[in-house]
Amino acid sequence: MRAAAVPRPRALVGGPSLTRSGLILGSGVLVLLIVLIVAVAAGSYSVGIGDTTAILGHRLLGIPATVTWSREAETIIFDLRLPRVLTAMLVGGGLAMAGATFQALLRNPLADPYIIGTASGASLGAAIAFMLPLLAPALAIGSATAWIGIGVVQVLAFVGGLGTVLAVYAIARGARGGTVTLLLTGYAVSSVLAAFVALLMHLAGNRLGVIFGWLMGALDGADWGRLAMAAPLVGISLVVLLIRWRRLNVLLLGDAQAAHLGVDVPRERLMLTMVASLATSAVVAISGTIGFVGLVVPHVLRLAIGPDHRLLLPASLLFGAALLAVADLGARLAGGVPVGVVTALIGAPFFLWLLVRSRAVWGAA
Amino acid sequence: MTAIEVPPGETRPEPSTALPEPVSEARGVAFAYRRRGLVREVLVSVDLAVRGGELVGLLGTNGSGKTTLLRLLAAAVRPDAGEIRIFGRPAANWSRAELARRVAVLPQQLELPAGFRVSEVVAMGRLPHASRLFSSTDEDDAAVETALLDADALDLAARPVEELSGGERQRVLVAMALAQQPALLLLDEPTVHLDLAHQVALIETVDRLRQSRGIAVVAVLHDLTLASTRVERVAVLDEGRIVADGAPEVVLSRDLVRRVFKVAADEAWTSEGRRLLAPAGTRR
Numbered sequence: 338m339r340a341a342a343v344p345r346p347r348a349l350v351g352g353p354s355l356t357r358s359g360l361i362l363g364s365g366v367l368v369l370l371i372v373l374i375v376a377v378a379a380g381s382y383s384v385g386i387g388d389t390t391a392i393l394g395h396r397l398l399g400i401p402a403t404v405t406w407s408r409e410a411e412t413i414i415f416d417l418r419l420p421r422v423l424t425a426m427l428v429g430g431g432l433a434m435a436g437a438t439f440q441a442l443l444r445n446p447l448a449d450p451y452i453i454g455t456a457s458g459a460s461l462g463a464a465i466a467f468m469l470p471l472l473a474p475a476l477a478i479g480s481a482t483a484w485i486g487i488g489v490v491q492v493l494a495f496v497g498g499l500g501t502v503l504a505v506y507a508i509a510r511g512a513r514g515g516t517v518t519l520l521l522t523g524y525a526v527s528s529v530l531a532a533f534v535a536l537l538m539h540l541a542g543n544r545l546g547v548i549f550g551w552l553m554g555a556l557d558g559a560d561w562g563r564l565a566m567a568a569p570l571v572g573i574s575l576v577v578l579l580i581r582w583r584r585l586n587v588l589l590l591g592d593a594q595a596a597h598l599g600v601d602v603p604r605e606r607l608m609l610t611m612v613a614s615l616a617t618s619a620v621v622a623i624s625g626t627i628g629f630v631g632l633v634v635p636h637v638l639r640l641a642i643g644p645d646h647r648l649l650l651p652a653s654l655l656f657g658a659a660l661l662a663v664a665d666l667g668a669r670l671a672g673g674v675p676v677g678v679v680t681a682l683i684g685a686p687f688f689l690w691l692l693v694r695s696r697a698v699w700g701a702a
Numbered sequence: 703m704t705a706i707e708v709p710p711g712e713t714r715p716e717p718s719t720a721l722p723e724p725v726s727e728a729r730g731v732a733f734a735y736r737r738r739g740l741v742r743e744v745l746v747s748v749d750l751a752v753r754g755g756e757l758v759g760l761l762g763t764n765g766s767g768k769t770t771l772l773r774l775l776a777a778a779v780r781p782d783a784g785e786i787r788i789f790g791r792p793a794a795n796w797s798r799a800e801l802a803r804r805v806a807v808l809p810q811q812l813e814l815p816a817g818f819r820v821s822e823v824v825a826m827g828r829l830p831h832a833s834r835l836f837s838s839t840d841e842d843d844a845a846v847e848t849a850l851l852d853a854d855a856l857d858l859a860a861r862p863v864e865e866l867s868g869g870e871r872q873r874v875l876v877a878m879a880l881a882q883q884p885a886l887l888l889l890d891e892p893t894v895h896l897d898l899a900h901q902v903a904l905i906e907t908v909d910r911l912r913q914s915r916g917i918a919v920v921a922v923l924h925d926l927t928l929a930s931t932r933v934e935r936v937a938v939l940d941e942g943r944i945v946a947d948g949a950p951e952v953v954l955s956r957d958l959v960r961r962v963f964k965v966a967a968d969e970a971w972t973s974e975g976r977r978l979l980a981p982a983g984t985r986r
Contacts, residue, residue, distance in 0.1 A: 583826075586815075586818075590813070594812055597778065598827065598830060599800075600798065639817060640817075643818065644815055644817040644818060645818070647836060
């Protein structure tokens with residue numbers, strides 16, 4: 338056996354080495370921490386990095402510190418900026434993680450978390466919620482008070498997003514089609530829902546701005562209550578997706594081979610789709626439809642660190658979180674433009690540059 | 703070794719007195735593809751049993767149902783009539799995961815996802831055995847290494863899959879199937895894309911594995927010469943039935959070749975007494 342003479346590539350067997358994974362994820366955590374502190378410190382009322390770190394350490398970790406800052410600074414940092422930055426991180430991380438999942442499930446690098454209807458469903462839900470006072474004046478009082486904590490908008494957006502994915506999946510299943518049928522069904526259903534959103538906007542009158550702002554993605558209303566609603570859902574989704582990294586990898590080989598390797602393909606696909614859509618709907622409900630993060634982050638990371646989901650999923654979470662927090666910081670410093678505008682303005686040209694520069698990495702080997 | 707044949711319909715003998723239980727067995731299996739009211743009958747009534755340590759070359763013309771039969775033997779699809787038994791148990795009673803620990807399939811075509819290295823793809827064959835959440839066991843690593851070695855792909859281990867040639871890809875796919883440590887290996891045209899040396903090497907590897915580890919192998923072959931010289935048992939599929947099953951020198955007659963494949967065949971004997979079969983032309 339001539340191959341026996343070859344030195345045994347122990348380190349080559351079994352995927353990426355632990356040190357490499359550790360380096361990538363470790364640097365992700367470090368970047369995220371730096372972004373957290375900078376993004377919380379920066380803003381129209383500037384608080385020094387030192388004070389910011391001390392406030393965060395004091396309030397979050399109970400690290401004793403001599404108070405060198407004003408009560409005002411603490412309120413701004415802890416009650417306004419921290420929930421906003423954490424919301425941006427949760428949304429960015431959730432979208433990137435869901436995007437990585439959909440790109441694998443659909444074996445398509447152009448897939449994003451919204452692709453089978455989450456965005457249009459959530460948009461319609463939110464638009465209806467914004468219009469409730471006009472459509473049913475009796476509800477106006479109720480919806481106005483509901484803004485404290487979790488509002489009607491968040492609930493309807495979440496239900497709309499997840500409900501649409503369920504409907505699209507059911508229709509595509511009825512048509513007995515594969516991935517392409519699912520994509521086309523998602524497209525068709527999204528178009529119908531988008532038409533309803535457009536109709537509502539047409540009827541919206543002075544509420545048009547509110548709906549439009551939501552559609553562009555807005556983190557202005559971020560608070561601890563909404564964060565507390567979305568975070569557990571994203572957490573559950575992360576855990577489920579992570580422990581199924583092997584199955585996500587194997588699905589890249591195609592459904593037939595995945596089945597030969599022991600995967601119950603229809604069940605697995607349904608579950609992964611629903612879990613990823615759960616995270617997507619949860620973050621869309623608290624942020625509106627923010628584009629590009631869910632598409633660009635997993636795609637770029639796949640080029641940089643490879644397609645193994647054991648590493649790709651947590652890396653997407655970390656770097657997606659950091660990216661959206663930075664984009665939101667940019668949006669705030671630019672005078673409050675919608676964060677979706679910033680992600681598109683940064684994300685799209687960067688994506689184009691990558692496309693031109695890199696070899697196609699998704700084609701067949 | 704002579705071919706083992708069980709006449710269809712005969713009750714299975716007691717394990718102690720005769721043959722070991724088949725690893726996979728088709729009894730009176732029929733299968734048709736249905737699409738929009740159109741029915742294409744592929745298998746009418748197929749009886750085939752493959753036992754541990756056997757290498758069966760499956761022959762037949764294009765569209766004769768060889769791939770379908772492999773998928774049935776792997777319990778990946780259910781027959782319309784008849785039954786499939788894996789280790790004596792009806793195929794429907796096996797879970798996907800249980801099957802994947804025993805049966806590996808090398809498909810005719812498979813896109814390898816770009817960005818993975820060869821060793822990572824081969825390690826995907828360990829999915830049915832995976833016991834740790836995020837890391838591989840020593841057993842997993844050893845199985846991957848052995849599979850790479852057996853498929854003569856160890857030198858490819860660190861290569862990105864998108865850089866492989868057709869023949870190298872084929873060796874990697876074989877390694878992935880072997881990493882499953884199957885008791886039954888189903889190979890759909892394994893020698894396609896392989897150069898002559900690797901064709902012979904692959905058959906030799908499979909032959910060695912069946913002898914040393916008692917793996918049962920069914921390989922769809924197209925090359926009559928390869929089938930007539932390197933394989934000890936062939937089964938010929940024609941018009942939905944197995945029309946010949948046994949040692950190639952016995953069942954692969956020139957008459958059968960003309961009838962099934964519509965080619966005239968020349969035969970010759972080597973100095974060692976081996977019979978060679980070579981296509982001579984499509985004229986009768």
